Amino acid sequence: MMLEVKNIQFSYSGSEKVLQNISFSLSPGEVIGIAGKSGSGKTTLLKIIYGLLDPSSGSVIFKKEKVRGPSLELVPGHPKMKMVAQHFDLLPDHTVKENIEHRLLSYKKSFREEKAEMLLKLCGIWEQRNQKPATLSGGQKQLVAISCALAEEPELLLLDEPFSHLDHSTRNEILRFLAELKSVLGFSMIFISHDSSDVLQLSDRVMIMKAGSVERIASPEEIYYHPKNDYQAELFGSFNKISKSTYVRPSAIRICQSHKSKFSGVISAISFRGELTEYKVKSQGGKVIYFINTQSNFPIGKKVHLTW
Known part of the structure; x- marks a missing residue:
């Protein structure tokens, strides 16, 4: 050394x-x-x-x-x-x-x-x-x-x-x-x-x-x-706390078909960041997850299924 x-x-x-x-x-x-x-x-x-x-x-x-x-x-x-x-x-x-x-x-x-x-x-x-x-x-x-x-x-x-x-x-x-x-x-x-x-x-x-x-x-x-x-987690940017010991970055979350979904909800906010767009997704129970996608054409109110 x-x-x-x-x-x-x-x-x-x-x-x-x-x-x-x-x-x-x-x-x-x-x-x-x-x-x-x-x-x-x-x-x-x-x-x-x-x-x-x-x-x-x-x-x-x-x-x-x-x-x-x-x-x-x-x-x-x-x-x-x-x-x-x-x-x-x-x-x-x-x-x-x-x-x-x-x-x-x-x-x-x-x-x-x-x-x-x-x-x-x-x-x-x-x-x-x-x-x-x-x-x-x-x-x-x-x-x-x-x-x-x-x-x-x-x-x-x-x-x-x-x-x-x-x-x-x-x-x-x-x-x-x-x-x-x-x-x-x-x-x-x-x-x-x-x-x-x-x-x-x-x-x-x-x-x-x-x-x-x-x-x-x-x-x-x-x-x-x-x-x-x-x-x-906080030192290195935004994150989703899935459970007490599980953290998932927005960039690691992707849209999937409903039968593969770990989380479903409606897009409630959009933040355009140039090459990427951050979406806020809210479930019926009020839980929130953020994900990042290269597409910026998902509208507010659209239902999405997410996995990681």
Whole structure:
């Protein structure tokens, strides 16, 4: 394993525990996305992994060596990891190219320039190389921040809400870019996002956190289609609760013939969403189920039979 997080607990002085018995591992080249409501301890965990905070107990092992926190390191942060925060941390008086080169000051000038040029082109910001951060869009700033983090070729990239300032189109563009970049450069990644679609799209495994604890770690498909409770289901969009322990996503429900039906009712509301349309179906007994279909021509009042 590249990374092993073992029984991490953490609390700020005089406060309740922020993290409780956190344990998981990360393989080389793997991506773990962390999901959870605000206050669940996601950012604190990332800071402990990177070495910016000392855990109250437990340990972080990176490539068989214990990560040392600020109480033992003059300059906190592991040299083979890089962390990108949601506020970018760019030097405002330096150009884009200079921001990247600044991360390589211990190397020869020729190497700094060559590496900066490679990253600028790889990240699609070559044309902005002589601009300063204030002139860039949110998406461009994020690409610069990622380029700076990759300058020293980290083996593990940590991203804290990397897409929070971006519009939907730019977010999707950077998600695709990160997936391609990871396959080219081969680094591992742990990232936090408040947007469930980001987590599902980019992760090999998803970690769900709640109140400082890890609720579950599983594949994106398993997390999305087979939540264990309401909290897990709610994090990843709309759902139908069929029974106490059975959850079905609207996309998993389809229209069928009456003899195969698990639920019958009348369409009572329609929500057009472009390529898909969401229908609200109400049974005679008042139970409601939502389903999604590519067709948008089912009228309100139409009786339908559903299965899953």
